[in-house]
Amino acid sequence: AQTVTQSQPEMSVQEAETVTLSCTYDTSESDYYLFWYKQPPSRQMILVIRQEAYKQQNATENRFSVNFQKAAKSFSLKISDSQLGDAAMYFCAYRLGGTSYGKLTFGQGTILTVHP
Amino acid sequence: DAGVIQSPRHEVTEMGQEVTLRCKPISGHDYLFWYRQTMMRGLELLIYFNNNVPIDDSGMPEDRFSAKMPNASFSTLKIQPSEPRDSAVYFCASSFAGVATEKLFFGSGTQLSVL
Numbered sequence: 001a002q003t004v005t006q007s008q009p010e011m012s013v014q015e016a017e018t019v020t021l022s023c024t025y026d027t028s029e030s031d032y033y034l035f036w037y038k039q040p041p042s043r044q045m046i047l048v049i050r051q052e053a054y055k056q057q058n059a060t061e062n063r064f065s066v067n068f069q070k071a072a073k074s075f076s077l078k079i080s081d082s083q084l085g086d087a088a089m090y091f092c093a094y095r096l097g098g099t100s101y102g103k104l105t106f107g108q109g110t111i112l113t114v115h116p
Numbered sequence: 117d118a119g120v121i122q123s124p125r126h127e128v129t130e131m132g133q134e135v136t137l138r139c140k141p142i143s144g145h146d147y148l149f150w151y152r153q154t155m156m157r158g159l160e161l162l163i164y165f166n167n168n169v170p171i172d173d174s175g176m177p178e179d180r181f182s183a184k185m186p187n188a189s190f191s192t193l194k195i196q197p198s199e200p201r202d203s204a205v206y207f208c209a210s211s212f213a214g215v216a217t218e219k220l221f222f223g224s225g226t227q228l229s230v231l
Contacts, residue, residue, distance in 0.1 A: 033218065043205065045222035091159065095218075102147050102211055102220055103172065106159040 002027045004094050006107035013082045014115050020067075021077045021110050023092030030054075031097030034068065034075045035104065040088040048090070051075065053097070079112075087114045120223035122208050128229045134196040137226045140189055141210030149220065150183055150193050151207040159207075165191065166213075198230045 003026045013019035025034070036048040051059045051068050058066050063083075067076045079086055092107040121140040129135050141148050149164040163173040168185045176183070180199070185191040195202055205227050209220040 043207075043225045045207065045209070045220070047219045050218060101213060101218065102149055102164055102209075103161055104159075104220070108158050 002029075002032075002094050002096065002105050004092050004105050004107035006092055006110050008110045009108070010111045010113070012113040012115060013079070015082055015084060017082055018078060018080045019082055019112065021079075021090050021092075021112065023075045023077070023107055025073050025075065025092070025094050027073070027094065027096075029096055033095045033097065034066075035093040035095070036064070036066070036075075036077045037091045037093060037106075038086075038088045039091065039109070045091070049077065082114050084114050084116060087112055120208055120210050120221050122206075122223035122226050124226060125224065126227045126229075128231065129198055130231050131199055132197045133230075134194065135198045135202075135228060135230075137193040137206050137208075137228070139191045139193070139208030139223060141191070141208070142212075142221055143189065145210035145212045145221070146188075147211040147213060148185060148191050149207075149209040149211075150191070151209060151222075153205040153207065153225070154203075162193070162206075195228075198228075200230045203228055203230050 005024050032053045034051045038046045038048050049059050049061045049064050058068050063080045065078045089109045089111050091109045093104040095104050123138045150162040153159045162175045163183045165185045183193045205225040207225045209222040211220045
C-alpha cells in the first residue's frame with residue numbers, strides 16, 4: 001500500500017519569508033499524482049498545487065511551488081513571500097494513476113504558523 | 117455556486133443512535149467522495165461515487181456504515197448504531213472528471229461526537 005509521510009508536525013515562518021514543507025511517499029508505481037491541500041481553521045480543504053509523476057518540470061502556482069524528486073520519492077512545497085492567510089494545516093496527498101480518480105492517500109499534515 | 121454543502125455542521129449523539137450526514141455536491145460534478153478525519157488515522161477515504169453509482173467502498177470501516185446517492189444532487193452517510201470511536205470530522209467532496217487539474221472541492225465537514 002502507498003504511504004505518505006510528513007515529518008514536520010509544525011512549522012513557522014515570518015511574514016514575507018519563505019518556508020518549505022516536506023513530504024515523502026512510498027510507492028512501487030510509476031503512474032501517479034501528488035497534491036498539496038491546505039486546511040484553514042474553517043476546515044474546508046483547498047487544493048494548493050498538483051504534480052503529475054510523468055512530468056519532470058516542477059509545478060508552480062503563484063507563490064507556491066514544489067520540488068519533485070521522483071527517484072527520492074520526495075515532494076516538498078515551497079511557499080514564497082508568506083502571508084498571514086497562509087496559516088493553516090497543509091496535507092500532502094498521493095493518488096495512483098489510471099482509474100483511481102480522487103482516491104487520495106493523505107499524509108498526517110503540517111501545521112504552518114505565520115508570524116507578523 | 118455555493119460549493120459543496122454539508123449538514124449538519126456539528127452533531128452530538130449518544131452511543132447506539134443512528135446518525136445521518138448529508139451532502140449536496142456542486143452542480144455538474146460527476147464524482148462524490150466521503151472522507152473521514154481523525155487525529156489517530158488522519159484523512160481517509162470511506163467511499164466514492166461516480167454518476168451516482170458507488171465505485172469503491174473499501175474504506176467503509178464496518179457494516180454499521182452505509183452511503184447512498186439517490187440522485188446527482190444529494191448523498192447521505194449513515195452510521196447505525198453509532199459508537200464513540202466514530203467521533204470524527206466527516207467530509208464530503210465533489211469533482212468533475214473533465215477538469216484537467218483534478219481538483220476536489222470539499223465541504224466544511226460535519227464534526228460528529230458520539231458520547
